[in-house]
Every structure is written in C-alpha cells, then in structure tokens.
Amino acid sequence: MAGESARRGEYQHTVQRRERLLGLLDERGGVSVQDLARELDVSVATVRRDLAHLEGTHRVARTYGGAIDTGRLDRSWREKSTEHLGEKRDLARWAADRVQPGSTVMLDSGTTVAELAALLGEREDLLLVTNGLSSILELADARAEVLVLGGRLRRPSESIVGLLTLQALERVTADIGYLGAEAVDPVRGINCPEIDQAAVKELMSRNARETWLLVHSSKFDREPPFSHWAPMGPGCGLVTDRGASEERISAFRDAGWRVETV
Template sequence: MTSAAARARRETIVALAQESGLAGVDELSTRFVVSPSTIRRDLARLTADGRLARTYGGAMAPPEAPLHRRTAQAPEAKRAIAALAATHVAPGATVLLDAGSTVAALARALHGGRDDLTVVTPSLSAVLELGGAEGVHVTCLGGHYRPLSHAFVGPLTEAALERMTFDAAFLGTDGVSPELGICEAGAEQIRLKELMARRSRRVYVLADAAKLGRAPFHAWAPWQPGWTLVTDATADPDQVSALRTRGVEVLLAEPVVN
C-alpha cells in the first residue's frame, strides 16, 4: 500500500516537473531526503500512470496533452484572446493560422463580417472552423499528420510555406518565457513556427496567462523584433513587464461580454 508520504512526494514531483520542465533523480533525492532508488520507483510509477515522461536520469513534464484536453483549459481566456486577435485581421488580408486550441478559438472568431479573407493553415481544427465561412478562402497545408495537435508538420508543410507570404501569422505555444521565447514539445514544431514568422509581415503569439513563465518542454523559438504577445488580463504583471522590457509588445484581452 502506498503511504501518504509517498503520495504527497509524487504529487510534488509532478508539480516540480511541470514548473521547471526537468527534475533530476539526484536533485529529487536530496530534496525529499530519500534514496535515489526510491525516487526511481516514484518516477516509474508516475510514468506508468501517464503523469510523467521519463528521460535518462530524470523526469520530464507530462507528455504533450491532446488538443481536446487543451481546448477545455481556460476557455474564457482563450475566447477573449481570440476576440482581441481578430481585430488585427484586416479585410482582404492573407493570414496564417498555426495549430493549437487558442488559435482554433481565433478561427471561430473570424466567422461573419469578413470580406475576402484568405486563411492558410496546417491545422485541421482551423480548416473545419472556417471551411464553410462566408467570405473566407481556406488553404490547408499538408504534411506529416500529428494526431495530438490535429495538424500537419514536416518538410512538405515547410516547402509549401516557402512559396507563400502573409500579412500576419498567429502562433500558438505551450509556454512563454521573457528570456527564452516561445516553447513547443519538439524541434520540428519550433522550426515550423520560425518559418511561419519569417514569411509574415506581423507575428502574433496567442497564449493564455497560465502559459506565461512556463517551460514544459525544451524546444524554443527566441523572440524576434516586432512580435506581439496576445494574452488575457489576468497575466502576471511581473511577467508582462519582463516581456515588454525584452521588446515584446504585449496586448491584454479583457473578458468577452456576451
């Protein structure tokens, strides 16, 4: 039977992994004053339960959550961010929509009142949202399909992007750091985001306040001059200040009033 102390220790390990992105066995052993073998058993149990993904000598944060689970997180904040981001989509523009639940919320916000808008996206969620929208022309970028994000990545996606330019790109992210930039689960996704940004005149990063200061993974796209972060009004003022000090324009979305 698992003791209360062991359960509490494992919950703390998960929280630490989510905050820092990596917790080493030796570090955890020292922190909890238990043997390395005890920590390894904890990690094995948490991995078997699907709460952590193991790496050699340590533990990463939980594996990338599927899109349907992310969609259920902070829906009001995402709706507010989407509404604000939509005001930066001009009539007749050609825009690029990234994958992700917040960008999918933007796709929903682009329904109605649009005049000759062109949307290019690797996201099936965005395609389904806008496929029948009046006044919106949709182009889907193909490639390798990622079921977790319901989107395409890889060389074919990148090759198509190299032949296009955009008035604006709207990027999703799993974490935001004033120092490091925007975070994703893997280098392939980060490479695609950087290409999206290079092909676009304006770049908007959409992220709810809970993602500010988070580093759940280890692939990063550094901030570039002219990028804008759109987050919600509950964002930590210290995080916002640090981002603005780095030259990032930060827009704060107020709750949407029905």
C-alpha cells in the same frame, strides 16, 4: 543460438526498464535524469538513450536535466478546448479586429487560434493559411479561402508539421500571423515539445509581416517544460488576458515585445 538468446534477453530488459521509466514519469509528472538513473540502477548515459528513444515515439518530452510525461502538458486540443473559454474568445475577438480586409493570415495550431479561425472564416475577403487541425475543422464551411499546409499530423496537439509543412510555408508570405504557445520566454520565444513543431512556428513568424502570440494568462505560471524553442523575431507581439501579472508581462516589454492585455 546462445548469442541470439542473449540479445533477446537484453531487448526484453530494455523494454522493461523503459516501461518502468514511463511509470515513474506517470507517478511524478517530471523526474531528473540523475533521479531516474538512481531509481533504475543504470548510468545517466543509459537513461539519456532511453529518453531519446521515448521522445522519438512522443511518449515523453525531455526537459532541462530530465523529462516530463507528455500527458501532463502536451494534451489534445479536445481536452483543452473547454478550458478558459471566455478568455480565449476575448483574445480571438481582439485578434480578429486587427485583420485588415484582403489580408493573408497565418494561423498556427491551438484552441485559442481555433476560436480566431471560427471568426475569420466568416469573412470572404481573407486567405487563411493553417497547420492546425482544430482550425481546419472550424473552417470546414468557411466563406474565406483556406490553404491547408500538408505534412505529418502530430499528436496529441493535432498540428501538421515536418518537411512538407516547411516547404509549403517557404512559398507563403502573410500579412499577419497568430501563433499559440504552451509556454513562452521573452528571450527564447515559444517552448515546444518537439523540434519539428518549433521549426514550423519559427518559420510562420518569419514569413508573417506581423506576428502575435495568443497566450492565456495561466501559461505564465509554469516553467517552460520542453527542450525545444521557436525563436521569435524583433517586435513580435504578445496578447493575453488581464489575469497575467504585470511582473510576468513586463519582462516581455523589456525584451522589446509589443504586449497587449484584453
């Protein structure tokens, strides 16, 4: 009986500590592991175990040496859909013009990709393959043929990820693929809040004969906040708007990326 009571007390203490950890992230956005250990008066190892648990429930995203409140960057597509709408539509039009008749097109999740889906859905000569809920909604009344990749619905990005998604992707080769990104690095590729999402983006790129990332210029002003990466193959393309500085995008050209500004 005493042992059971002690276990209940330990569980409650763990729950309270994790709630306090979440409160610190909510206040500050991002906090280092060392600062969390000091604030909570526990070991770094305990903080890392707490972060691993909270990351598994999608309440935080682990970063290099710390964590960030997922609500700061990993927001729903509804929240992001009205931001920089003019530039996103310019990127979508540029991407749509590259799609040849009779193509199979891979469409990732994301608001810019959803703008592209709306344009491509009007064409009867295309097969559109997507894991993005926002794109699926845009394609509900499409004239194009649409293949929806099954799997786990990941919130808040509303993308479909996981083993079933990867199994379906293994059976698809696309002529061209368009991917979204919250942050991108010329060497590491696309920065992702969880490993399942990174795996899907990587396989999409690998199974498309030509891959382009549609990235608004504001994405270059932030440091990659997440701990997972989706590597992009040689010759991957990056298209952004004219708000991106030459210093930022030249690093991608130097690393062998094709870069276009719209």
